[in-house]
Amino acid sequence: MRAAVLVGIALALGGCAAHVASIRRVPDQTPAADNAAAAANAAAFAEAAAAESGNESAQEAQAALPLLTPADAPPLYTYDPWERLNRFTYRFNARFDEAIFLPAADTYRRAPRTIRAGVHNFFGNLAEIDSIVNYTLQWRLKYGLRSLERLAINSTIGIGGLFDVATKLKLPGTPTGFATTLAKWGMHPGPYLVIPLLGPSTLRDGVGYLADYGVGYGINIANLYRGNISWGLLVVNGIDQRANIDFRYYSGGSPFEYETIRFLYVRRRLIEDEGLHSKVPAKKTADETPAGK
Amino acid sequence: MSASLKLMPIALALTATMVLATESNDPPPSQPVSESAPISESTPATGSGSGVGLADSAGLRATVFGAPPQDMAPLPAKVPLSEINIELPWRLPVPGVLWFDGKLRVWLSAQDRPAPLAIVISGTGSDGNTKTIAVLRAALYGAGYHVLTMPSPTFPGFIVSASRTGVAGDLMQDGSDLYGAMQEIVAHLPRKVRVTDIDVLGYSLGGANAAIVKSIDATEHKLKIHRVVMINPPVSLFSSVGRLDRLFAATIGPGDRAVELLYRRLYAQIANLYRASDRLELDENFLYSAAGATLKTDAEFSAAIAMTFRLQLIDMFFIGDLYAKTGVITDPAHPPKVGDSLEDIQSDLRAKPFADYFTRVFAPYYLMRRPDATSASLIEANRLDIITDALRDDGDYYAQATGNDLIINRRELSWLQDTLGSRIVVYDHGGHLGEIGERQQVADMLDMLSGRWPRSTP
Numbered sequence: 001m002r003a004a005v006l007v008g009i010a011l012a013l014g015g016c017a018a019h020v021a022s023i024r025r026v027p028d029q030t031p032a033a034d035n036a037a038a039a040a041n042a043a044a045f046a047e048a049a050a051a052e053s054g055n056e057s058a059q060e061a062q063a064a065l066p067l068l069t070p071a072d073a074p075p076l077y078t079y080d081p082w083e084r085l086n087r088f089t090y091r092f093n094a095r096f097d098e099a100i101f102l103p104a105a106d107t108y109r110r111a112p113r114t115i116r117a118g119v120h121n122f123f124g125n126l127a128e129i130d131s132i133v134n135y136t137l138q139w140r141l142k143y144g145l146r147s148l149e150r151l152a153i154n155s156t157i158g159i160g161g162l163f164d165v166a167t168k169l170k171l172p173g174t175p176t177g178f179a180t181t182l183a184k185w186g187m188h189p190g191p192y193l194v195i196p197l198l199g200p201s202t203l204r205d206g207v208g209y210l211a212d213y214g215v216g217y218g219i220n221i222a223n224l225y226r227g228n229i230s231w232g233l234l235v236v237n238g239i240d241q242r243a244n245i246d247f248r249y250y251s252g253g254s255p256f257e258y259e260t261i262r263f264l265y266v267r268r269r270l271i272e273d274e275g276l277h278s279k280v281p282a283k284k285t286a287d288e289t290p291a292g293k
Numbered sequence: 294m295s296a297s298l299k300l301m302p303i304a305l306a307l308t309a310t311m312v313l314a315t316e317s318n319d320p321p322p323s324q325p326v327s328e329s330a331p332i333s334e335s336t337p338a339t340g341s342g343s344g345v346g347l348a349d350s351a352g353l354r355a356t357v358f359g360a361p362p363q364d365m366a367p368l369p370a371k372v373p374l375s376e377i378n379i380e381l382p383w384r385l386p387v388p389g390v391l392w393f394d395g396k397l398r399v400w401l402s403a404q405d406r407p408a409p410l411a412i413v414i415s416g417t418g419s420d421g422n423t424k425t426i427a428v429l430r431a432a433l434y435g436a437g438y439h440v441l442t443m444p445s446p447t448f449p450g451f452i453v454s455a456s457r458t459g460v461a462g463d464l465m466q467d468g469s470d471l472y473g474a475m476q477e478i479v480a481h482l483p484r485k486v487r488v489t490d491i492d493v494l495g496y497s498l499g500g501a502n503a504a505i506v507k508s509i510d511a512t513e514h515k516l517k518i519h520r521v522v523m524i525n526p527p528v529s530l531f532s533s534v535g536r537l538d539r540l541f542a543a544t545i546g547p548g549d550r551a552v553e554l555l556y557r558r559l560y561a562q563i564a565n566l567y568r569a570s571d572r573l574e575l576d577e578n579f580l581y582s583a584a585g586a587t588l589k590t591d592a593e594f595s596a597a598i599a600m601t602f603r604l605q606l607i608d609m610f611f612i613g614d615l616y617a618k619t620g621v622i623t624d625p626a627h628p629p630k631v632g633d634s635l636e637d638i639q640s641d642l643r644a645k646p647f648a649d650y651f652t653r654v655f656a657p658y659y660l661m662r663r664p665d666a667t668s669a670s671l672i673e674a675n676r677l678d679i680i681t682d683a684l685r686d687d688g689d690y691y692a693q694a695t696g697n698d699l700i701i702n703r704r705e706l707s708w709l710q711d712t713l714g715s716r717i718v719v720y721d722h723g724g725h726l727g728e729i730g731e732r733q734q735v736a737d738m739l740d741m742l743s744g745r746w747p748r749s750t751p
Binding site: 020021022023024025026027028029030031032033035036038039041042045048049067068069070071072073074075076077083084087088091094143174176249250251252253254255256258259267268270271272274275278 | 361365367368369370371373374378379380390391393394398401402420427431444450451453481483554556557560563564568569570572574575582585586607608611631632634635636638639
C-alpha cells in the first residue's frame with residue numbers, strides 16, 4: 001500500500017499522468033461581490049485620505065518622520081548567494097504543488113464551506129498564542145492584548161476556536177510571528193532562501209517560521225503538537241492554508257518567475273521592516289549592495 | 294505551513310503597483326478625475342510626442358485604473374470556472390528553461406444547457422485569466438454564453454505550447470496557431486457542454502487576433518465562427534507598439550538604469566506611505582490605495598503604462614530569440630539551462646525596445662522563411678487592413694473603440710470607422726480598455742454578439 005502511494009507520487013511528480021487534455025475545476029468566481037468589495041475599498045480609501053488631510057496631528061507625525069528618498073531604496077539586484085540550491089528547491093516546490101498540494105486543496109474545497117471555515121478558524125485561533133508571545137517580544141502590547149482577547153473569546157464563545165466571534169466584535173486578527181520579531185529587533189533579512197514546501201523566504205524569516213513552530217511545540221496546548229494526531233493536524237493545516245492562497249506556480253508562463261518572485265518577496269519584507277522602524281530610518285547600505293544583504 | 298507562500302499573491306500585487314498593471318479594476322483613487330486637457334500628438338504634456346496616440350489625461354488615467362466599480366454593469370453572483378490544460382500535437386520541442394509551459398492552459402465557464410460559445414482572446418503578453426478577461430467572462434456568462442478564455446498568442450505559455458514557430462507577433466501566423474488551438478480545444482470540451490454557435494471576442498491585440506481567426510475560418514469552415522467583437526483593437530501592430538516604445542523612452546528613459554530609477558522612486562513612495570499608514574502588513578488593499586496616491590500626473594500614468602507593456606514584452610523577446618536562434622540575448626550554441634540565473638538577461642531585456650525584437654529577431658526569422666518578403670512587407674502584413682474586404686463586406690465583424698485610446702491615432706480610428714460603418718461604436722472615454730465592464734460597453738457588446746446591432750431607434 002505504502003509502495004503504491006509512493007509510486008503514485010513519483011509518477012505525479014514526474015508528470016507521467018499523460019492526458020492530451022485535462023480539466024480541473026477551480027473555485028467559482030464571484031464578480032458581483034468582488035466589485036462591491038472594490039467599491040467599498042475605494043470608498044474607505046477616499047474616506048481615509050479625507051480624514052488624513054483634516055487631521056493635523058497625523059500630518060505632524062508624518063512631518064517628524066524623515067522621508068525615504070529614492071537613494072534609500074535597495075537596488076534592483078537581490079542578495080541570493082544560495083541561488084543554485086534555491087532554484088532547485090523552487091522547481092521542486094512548483095512540481096510538488098502541481099502534483100500534490102493543489103489536488104489535495106481541490107479535494108478539500110469540496111467540503112462544505114462551514115466545515116472549512118471551522119478548520120481555518122481553529123488553526124487561526126491556535127496561531128494567536130504565537131502572536132501573543134511575539135507581540136510581547138516586540139513590545140507592541142496593544143496588539144498582544146488584542147490577540148489575547150481574541151484567543152479568550154474564540155476559545156470559549158467560539159467553541160474551541162471553530163468560530164471567529166472576535167472579528168465580528170470588531171477585533172480583527174492580525175497575526176505576527178518570530179520573523180517579524182527578529183525584524184523588529186533590527187535583524188536584516190539575510191540571504192534569500194526558498195524553503196522546501198513553504199516557498200520564498202529569507203534566512204531570517206526561515207528561522208522565524210521554525211521558532212513559531214517551536215513555540216507551538218513548546219507550549220503544546222492540548223497535546224496537539226506532540227500527540228498522535230500532530231502529523232495529521234500539520235497536514236490539514238497545510239492543506240487549509242494552501243486552499244486559501246490564490247497563487248499558482250508559473251501561471252504567468254514567464255521564464256523569469258524565480259527572479260520576479262524573489263524581487264517582490266524581498267522588497268515587500270524590506271518595506272514592512274521600514275514600517276517597523278518608522279522612527280529611525282533603516283541603516284543605509286552602499287548603493288551597489290544587493291537588496292537584503 | 295506557508296506563511297511565505299501566502300505572501301505571493303500580495304507580492305504579485307506589489308508588481309501590479311510598482312508597474313501598475315493596467316488590468317486593475319480596484320482602486321479608484323480619491324482625487325477627482327483631472328480635467329481632461331487633451332494631449333495632442335504635438336503637445337509635450339508627457340514629453341512624449343506621438344507616444345500616446347489619441348490619449349488625453351482622462352484616457353491615460355482610465356487605462357491605468359479601469360472602469361470605476363460604481364459604473365460597472367450588473368455581474369452575476371457566481372460564475373463556475375474550470376481550467377483546461379491541453380497538449381497540442383504540433384508543439385515544438387520545449388526548451389529546458391521553459392519546462393512548465395508545455396501545455397496550453399485555457400479557462401471554461403460552461404452553462405448546464407445548450408448555449409452559444411463565446412471565445413475571448415487576451416491582450417498582448419497576457420494569459421487567459423486576467424482581471425479584464427474575468428469581467429468579460431462574467432458579463433458573457435451572465436448573458437447565457439458558455440465562455441472560453443484564451444491567452445494571447447504572445448503569452449509565453451501560448452508560444453511554447455501552441456506556436457508553430459516560437460516567434461510570436463505575426464498576425465497571420467499567430468491567427469493560424471490560435472485557430473488550430475481553438476479547434477483542438479473545442480474537440481476536447483467535456484461532452485456535457487453543448488455548443489449551439491461560436492462567437493469570438495478579443496481585447497487589444499486579441500481583438501485583431503479575433504478578426505484574423507474569423508477570416509481564416511471563412512475559408513476553412515472548421516469552426517463556423519459566427520460573430521466577432523474587437524475591443525480596442527490596434528490597426529497597425531508595429532505603429533501601436535512603436536508608440537509604446539516612444540512613450541517608454543520619453544517617460545522612463547533609456548537603459549535599465551532608467552528602470553532602476555523609476556523603481557527606486559516608487560519604492561521610496563510606497564515605503565513612505567506604508568510607514569505613515571499604521572498598518573501591520575503590506576496587503577493588497579494597501580497597495581491599490583498606494584497606487585492611487587502615487588500616480589497622479591500624466592507622466593506617471595504614462596510611465597506605468599509603458600513599463601507594464603515592456604514587462605509583458607520581455608518574455609516574448611526572450612522566447613523568440615531562443616527559438617529563432619538569433620543570438621541577441623541567448624547564445625544559440627549554449628542556451629541557458631534549468632538552474633541558471635536569468636537575472637542579467639532579464640535586466641538586458643528591460644532596456645530593449647520592441648523595435649529591437651522586430652529588427653533582430655522577428656524580421657531575420659521571417660525574412661529567411663519568406664523569400665519574397667522585405668522588412669516593409671512584414672510591417673504591412675501586420676496591419677488589420679490585410680482583411681479590409683472581410684471587415685467591410687461581412688456584417689458579422691463588430692468593434693468597440695474609444696476616442697482617447699493611446700494605441701491608435703486619428704487616422705487609424707477613422708479607418709476603422711470607414712471600414713466597419715455602423716458596426717463600430719466609439720466611446721468618448723475609457724482610454725485603452727478602461728471602458729471594459731461599464732454598463733454601456735457590456736450592453737453594446739451583448740447586442741453586437743446577438744445580432745441586435747445596430748439598434749433600431751424606436
